Amino acid sequence: MKGLCTLVLSCSFSVVFAQADFNDVFAAGVEDAEKFATDYTAPLSESVVYNFATGWYNTADAKPLGGFEISLVGNITGFKNKEDKRTFLLDPNDYENLDFVENPGVARNVSSALGDISGVEVFVEGQVAGFNVREEFELPSGLSGEGIDFVPSGYLQASVGLIKGTEIKARFLPKLEYEGAKVGLLGFGLQHDFTKLLPADKLLPVAISAVIGYTAVNGDYDFSDADLIEGEDQRIEAKINTWAFNAVVSTRLPVINFYGGLGYVTGKSTMDVLGTYVVTRGPFSSETYVDPFSITKKVNGVTGNIGAKLKLGFFRINADYTLGEFNTFNFGLNFGFR
Template identity: 70%
Template sequence: MKRIISGLFICSCSLLTAQTSINSIFAAGLEDAERFTTDYLAPFSESTVYGFSSGWYNTADAKPLGGFEISLVGAVTSHKNKEDKQTFVLDPNEYQNLNFVQNPGMARPVSSALGGLEGTRVFVEGQVAGLNVRQEFELPSGISAEGLDFVPSGYLQVSVGILKGTEIKARFLPKIAYDGASVGLIGFGLQHDFTKWLPADKLLPIAISGVIGYTKLNGDYDISDIGLVEGANQRIEAEMNSWAFSAVLSTKLPIINFYGGVGYITGKSQTDLLGEYRVTSGPFASETYIDPFSIAENVSVVTGTVGAKLKLGFFRINADYNLGVFNTATLGVNFGFR
């Protein structure tokens, strides 16, 4: 469980925290290992982009000049009941060496980094010094096998009113280190309230805004001490960049308000497996891989958000639900002026 938590802090490193040996994955050869890892990590990377791209607004009513709000935002991106994200189809005919122990040559669903399928055994075989060598191992499961049906995210966000109908936003998560892993986040946003330009703005019960937000997440994970593969300087470096564009509508009432928006998220995550890895079993036992591969995942999707915000003086609290390929629930605790 400790390794799973570390993996959640860093975008897209579940492969190394799953209950399997990376040495087994490399036993299939570098090309097969990269193909499998790409498909295995893709849903996890995608859900992480969604989670860290949410929470940019809790109203369409932009703050006036000098108005500010400091928010502690937490979110969970759920993959429960999303079978197409918890598994992917592995076709041995698309691999050079990897095959299933039972019914070899037949494609079937296997667990992704989000999934919970366990007990899927595969093998690789080949000639070594004139002798046939066969290596069997079990494919990794995912975080659902640990009882986790969501990917968490969180950050501190600040919003400040500057010009008429315009506020700027910044979000950050200071570099946090835990059990060999570290992660940090920074982001910037802009919100403009178009209704502020209308003559009857103060009389209107609603506000309409446009919001743009950029988020960048960096993480690294030192895996040298895990002891899964012989080698040196073994680590993961992960980076996620995303843009969120939203059109937002909200009420303008004194205490409780409701808001909703339609948005578009586009982003990219990249995971680099770095260091030296020496395979010690199977037909590729003599192979050594340096900085084996880099995996990139692109995300583009339309989303919808509904939420509510309670305002009690300088203290505010909001909750919303973001609908998309993955659904994200967000809770914000806010302190503000004006």
């Protein structure tokens, strides 16, 4: 189980962080590079926050004292039909040095880290020792350009029942490495079943709960491969924090049950661009930038989901679909008692 979870999560981050390989843009100067990187990575950060805010419950019926469940959870957040997240408008008038080779000075949509627009040529131009110097390069594409229209994740999760309808949860994965990407996560949750407070709760056909979950993800990716930029220790360190607040209702049948919830997601993604960046060509040649900038994206929104859970003794399977700014399919393989 751990091997499968390792593969899912670490592969996803190696692909996701690889799309942030925007260091050629430092050839336009650090201010332009920061502006481009902020707009380029924003949809990716948002999708990751929504991804990790899901998967906290598969029923509203809290476990009794001593009851437990251990789960392998997987999430797939799709963006295939979200054109507004796959692109962003780049207006050269908002940049100090960056402009398009074709139709310079005219704003156009370019690929975000989720997109698939390739072949967009830009240039920087300026005076060096009295001579006009011009350098052209291509803007990066995104995940869709690699044939990937979703952001996946996976982790281990455990739940234990306490007294009076209260259940505590934890999700965990140690920091793992795969093809230049390292990632780990830790999260804690709390569920309270209000129907357990009623004297005839076992006779009710449904359970109603509140669920709160917090997830902290830490990852980094080495992206030192670029044509125009030299240096050392070039990498992104990412910190993603999410809070999920949910009201959940579910049926209370022996074998198969259905559940649904309304929630609110809030979170923040911080990407620190670290290392030394030395521009080798163009008007900014020989400029050196050390730990140049940090990108922060705050996210919040309303979600709703519906799902089903099949219980076969100690073994349970669940799947649900969450609607929000980014939609997420969640599935779980669960082993539990009571």
